[in-house]
Amino acid sequence: MKPLTKICTALILFCSLLVQGQGQKNYQPSPENLEARQWFQDAKFGLFVHWGVYSILGDGEWVMNNQNIPVDAYEKLPAFFNPIDFDAEEWVKMVKDAGMKYITITSRHHDGFSMFDTKASDYNIVDSTPYGKDVLKQLADACKKEDIKLFFYYSLLDWNRDDYYPRGRTGTGIPGRGEGEWKNYIEFMKTQLTELLTNYGDIAGIWFDGHWDQKEWDGKKFGKLKVDWHYNEIYKLIHDLQPQCLIGNNHHIAPIEGEDFQMFEKDLPGRNTTGFGTSESDIGQLPFEVCETINGSWGFNLQDRKHKSEKELVQYIVKAAGYGSNLLLNVGPMPNGKIQDEHKESLKQMGDWLRKNGETIYGTKAGPSGPTDEYATTQKGKTIYVHLLQNKDVVFIEGFNQRIKQITYYGTQQKVTHEFNDYGLLLKIQEDRQDPIDTIIEITLR
Known part of the structure; x- marks a missing residue:
């Protein structure tokens, strides 16, 4: 089979497979x-x-x-x-x-x-x-x-x-x-x-x-x-x-x-x-x-x-x-x-x-960070929900750089201790606020 013929045959086969899909x-x-x-x-x-x-x-x-x-x-x-x-x-x-x-x-x-x-x-x-x-x-x-x-x-x-x-x-x-x-x-x-x-x-x-x-x-x-x-x-x-x-x-x-x-x-x-x-x-x-x-x-x-x-x-x-x-x-x-x-x-x-x-x-919709084994985030408008899936006193949300208005424990007005650095957001979670299944943090954006 000539090279050109081989190429044409291959293209026909490729196109045929495309049509099938x-x-x-x-x-x-x-x-x-x-x-x-x-x-x-x-x-x-x-x-x-x-x-x-x-x-x-x-x-x-x-x-x-x-x-x-x-x-x-x-x-x-x-x-x-x-x-x-x-x-x-x-x-x-x-x-x-x-x-x-x-x-x-x-x-x-x-x-x-x-x-x-x-x-x-x-x-x-x-x-x-x-x-x-x-x-x-x-x-x-x-x-x-x-x-x-x-x-x-x-x-x-x-x-x-x-x-x-x-x-x-x-x-x-x-x-x-x-x-x-x-x-x-x-x-x-x-x-x-x-x-x-x-x-x-x-x-x-x-x-x-x-x-x-x-x-x-x-x-x-x-x-x-x-x-x-x-x-x-x-x-x-x-x-x-x-x-x-x-x-x-x-x-x-x-x-x-x-x-x-x-x-x-x-x-x-x-x-x-x-x-x-x-x-x-x-x-x-x-x-x-x-x-x-x-x-x-x-x-x-x-x-x-x-x-x-x-x-x-x-x-x-x-x-x-x-x-x-x-x-x-x-x-x-x-x-x-x-x-x-x-x-x-x-x-x-x-x-x-x-x-x-x-x-x-x-x-x-999908939030700005994760999911990982430690957390997942979801978002609705200017509200981001951070779901903490492991009980930890300190959680770092890598790459988080949104401008925030406040951070609270979900369903309350109690504020979450936090700080930003060049790499993301650090959350400090009170032991008595930690949920064995999912600790939810609510972040309100500006």
Whole structure:
């Protein structure tokens, strides 16, 4: 092959990969969408719900892949799924009491089972379970009644449908998977998304996951994309049906055109402590959301005892807000439709803390300093809130050089002893004012 031919071939391949990664071309968010983005940015706290027939096995939402359960065996699970204790209004009340502003729930996860009344397949909660009712419809009605926004998680990958072909990186050991047509799979997804955005009222957002399944992986980083996800068609469909509906995609790369917020899985923005997350260089300008589990699992896991403490959870939302990000905190309901008591207690503790200190979180933007392990800062107008996350008599806020009017302990008029130097702000914290979870200092700027 001649050098020029090689160059042309490489350019064609490069352009082809770019097209595969493109989103909605020439996307201009509507006024309703921009308003929704601002609401989302101010909301700061939501509930993530991973729930499906996998909850019966009590081993997380990836159990089909992790145990290589054959397709025909896994398809027996819906016959045992009868969540008669599910109470949408009770869930929504719990969310409000926790200080959360929205719910994101799995409409279809990687196992391919739909948790709503879809006409695109009978492999769904209405047609294939003894329960026979649409839990998403019940939740949508309860959310509307209580003014809680509703987002739908939607899996791009599918271990059940033959048309999810070519295969991705996961599910390769599951027996019984067939071959089909990728174009039919895209049409299937478009049909389901149309249903979700037509039959459930105003939907605040679609939370995509699974893009990474079709990317090559060498154990350290993702490589080339193997398929065309048709994001131009899918994103346009969503925005045409509901212009305010926000689109996010858990692809672990920089935002794609047509997306409205950027999420970070089990990580603060750009930290990438997981090794598969979004790097600092891929942080965009869209509103942020961090998603994290309340224990160690997304779906119900009977043996998971890694329940996070009140201190861990409060400090996580504080650090997220310090990045200007929301926290989407996950629970995995049990197969009967109940949420574990210890998780409900954790959410209650979060609500109690936010009722007292929510002013320092809701409606704020990232502050001028941090976050670090010692502190995070948030800001609202001319007020900066310094969240001290360790009990120390002296805390130094590096690089802080704003002109201040006063510094007080939050919720009081008691002044904080402080001094400036060339490198930042030194705070001297009284021992009797130190909080074991979060000592909040309020700085008023001139």
